[in-house]
Amino acid sequence: MTLYLPIAEMSVSVAVFLALGAAVGFISGLFGIGGGFLLTPLLTFLGVPPAVAVATCNVHVAASSVSGAVVHYRRKNIDVKMALVMLSAGLVGTSLGVEVVRLLRKAGLFEFTVSLAYVTFLGVVGTLTLIEGINAWRHAQTVGVHSPRKSGRHNWMDGLPFKMRFVRSKLYISMVPPMVIGMFVGFVSAIMGIGGGFIFIPAMIYILRMPTSVVVGTSLFQIVFVAAFATVLHAWQNKTVDVVLAAILLVGGVIGAQFGTSAGEKLRSDHMRILLGMLVLIVAARMGYDLVAPPADLYSLAPLRGS
Amino acid sequence: MRRLLSLALFVPLFCFAGTAIAADAKESVEADASTRQVAITSSFTGTEILVFGAVENSVQPSAGAGTYDVVVVAEGTPAPVVVRRKSRVGGLWINTASMRFASLPSYYAIASTRPIDEIADAAVLDANAIGFEHVRMVPASTGGTAPTDADEVAGFKKALIRLKEKERLFIKSDFGVAFIGRSLFRATVALPPNVPVGPLAARIYLFRDGKLLGQYKSKVTLEREGVERYIHDAAQTRPLLYGLVTVFLAITAGLAAAFAFPRSV
Numbered sequence: 173m174t175l176y177l178p179i180a181e182m183s184v185s186v187a188v189f190l191a192l193g194a195a196v197g198f199i200s201g202l203f204g205i206g207g208g209f210l211l212t213p214l215l216t217f218l219g220v221p222p223a224v225a226v227a228t229c230n231v232h233v234a235a236s237s238v239s240g241a242v243v244h245y246r247r248k249n250i251d252v253k254m255a256l257v258m259l260s261a262g263l264v265g266t267s268l269g270v271e272v273v274r275l276l277r278k279a280g281l282f283e284f285t286v287s288l289a290y291v292t293f294l295g296v297v298g299t300l301t302l303i304e305g306i307n308a309w310r311h312a313q314t315v316g317v318h319s320p321r322k323s324g325r326h327n328w329m330d331g332l333p334f335k336m337r338f339v340r341s342k343l344y345i346s347m348v349p350p351m352v353i354g355m356f357v358g359f360v361s362a363i364m365g366i367g368g369g370f371i372f373i374p375a376m377i378y379i380l381r382m383p384t385s386v387v388v389g390t391s392l393f394q395i396v397f398v399a400a401f402a403t404v405l406h407a408w409q410n411k412t413v414d415v416v417l418a419a420i421l422l423v424g425g426v427i428g429a430q431f432g433t434s435a436g437e438k439l440r441s442d443h444m445r446i447l448l449g450m451l452v453l454i455v456a457a458r459m460g461y462d463l464v465a466p467p468a469d470l471y472s473l474a475p476l477r478g479s
Numbered sequence: 480m481r482r483l484l485s486l487a488l489f490v491p492l493f494c495f496a497g498t499a500i501a502a503d504a505k506e507s508v509e510a511d512a513s514t515r516q517v518a519i520t521s522s523f524t525g526t527e528i529l530v531f532g533a534v535e536n537s538v539q540p541s542a543g544a545g546t547y548d549v550v551v552v553a554e555g556t557p558a559p560v561v562v563r564r565k566s567r568v569g570g571l572w573i574n575t576a577s578m579r580f581a582s583l584p585s586y587y588a589i590a591s592t593r594p595i596d597e598i599a600d601a602a603v604l605d606a607n608a609i610g611f612e613h614v615r616m617v618p619a620s621t622g623g624t625a626p627t628d629a630d631e632v633a634g635f636k637k638a639l640i641r642l643k644e645k646e647r648l649f650i651k652s653d654f655g656v657a658f659i660g661r662s663l664f665r666a667t668v669a670l671p672p673n674v675p676v677g678p679l680a681a682r683i684y685l686f687r688d689g690k691l692l693g694q695y696k697s698k699v700t701l702e703r704e705g706v707e708r709y710i711h712d713a714a715q716t717r718p719l720l721y722g723l724v725t726v727f728l729a730i731t732a733g734l735a736a737a738f739a740f741p742r743s744v
């Protein structure tokens with residue numbers, strides 16, 4: 173069965189896009205990431221115009237994140253207070269990012285910046301996550317039990333003002349680091365067209381030292397808002413959100429996310445980090461290869477919208 | 480899958496200028512179109528348009544005689560495009576050069592009785608924008624890195640046509656027009672699923688011995704219909720509402736899935 177997409181202006185196979193939505197939804201639920209960094213390149217690969225792919229991905233990300241977040245909410249795995257603190261700064265970051273995107277487009281450097289940002293962030297985050305995961309796994313192999321979070325440990329964050337108690341995360345820390353992280357992720361996600369889960373999660377684990385159990389749920393909860401905000405902005409400013417494409421993707425996505433979330437519950441955190449690290453590195457390697465390898469065609473074509 | 484729309488064009492070939500016509504033959508063509516509107520609905524997967532025409536007062540002895548040459552051109556709305564070229568900078572492939580075109584047909588299909596360079600010389604083809612090499616491309620005066628070298632400009636133009644062909648938006652059929660009688664000819668024009676929605680200008684040219692005897696212009700409109708039209712209009716005219724409704728849809732779907740599944744999946 174095929175369907176004509178009203179905004180992308182192309183005819184697509186419903187089965188292929190349902191399966192794609194389900195697969196990305198599963199990964200999204202499993203790792204607590206939006207999945208935008210996987211879905212956007214895949215949609216482009218299947219012939220969806222890049223501008224439509226970036227905008228429409230956000231709808232899918234919002235839907236599968238809601239689906240996953242509800243499951244985590246029931247299991248009390250969301251630190252709502254932490255999420256709101258991050259979000260408040262995140263929306264400021266997103267607005268700044270949208271402005272930077274406009275300037276980069278004007279200078280004709282947008283595509284290159286996005287590719288480079290993807291490779292850099294995915295590469296760094298993937299490597300760190302993988303190393304940390306392997307270390308934790310080795311540790312678990314030798315000791316046999318998970319080492320509990322070292323409470324009362326002091327670091328540089330303790331010197332910062334505006335301390336706040338985050339009950340769910342068992343933390344009493346300054347509001348400044350979460351806000352800086354939220355703003356940074358909001359900024360980056362506007363430029364890269366993603367929810368930012370793969371940056372949120374390591375930041376919450378390694379910088380804020382939140383317990384892994386609440387990290388995934390909290391990340392998903394935030395991504396719902398970031399993706400919803402981005403969807404409305406894209407639809408409003410660029411008119412590139414394809415609701416039919418989104419509907420196909422999210423039917424697969426929300427179902428996939430349910431299975432992914434349950435599967436994630438059964439996964440040990442060190443295993444999860446190793447898998448997520450590997451997945452992120454594979455995508456980074458693929459994109460890095462495109463930057464380095466001689467392209468099949470030196471020339472490329474782009475429509476000029478509204479100019 | 481492809482629906483065949485028959486668009487019969489019985490084209491009156493009025494003589495534009497007295498010089499364009501052979502002295503001994505007053506060829507003319509009668510025309511009609513069975514449909515001039517293609518509906519883009521949710522089941523649209525591309526289609527074909529059948530172009531029909533007849534040369535009146537044809538002096539052609541038989542269908543295969545090849546006295547006349549007919550060229551059928553269908554052109555989409557011109558739109559601006561930018562062509563970029565990558566080069567290696569510090570080991571990375573970056574778009575370093577670009578050329579903007581203020582206007583290029585978004586879609587261009589051409590069918591002819593034989594390769595067009597055998598039908599007429601370049602000047603005539605250029606004047607009528609017949610053939611990929613003769614399509615009207617208007618380089619933008621500003622923007623891009625604005626290459627000045629003639630070779631470089633030619634390289635960009637060639638790449639532009641090649642890329643459009645790859646997207647199946649530039650289509651050429653060298654023997655796509657066939658005479659099926661002394662005067663009757665037909666051609667099919669393929670509209671791919673990704674054809675830009677908008678009016679298509681169809682032009683039919685009649686040649687004899689490299690001389691343009693006449694031409695006829697028609698219009699085929701591609702229009703969204705039904706749900707497609709409703710959604711597209713909503714996205715264009717009420718973008719904020721459209722965005723909010725889309726988000727609402729996404730959140731509802733997510734919640735529905737979460738509550739439809741048992742807690743212990």
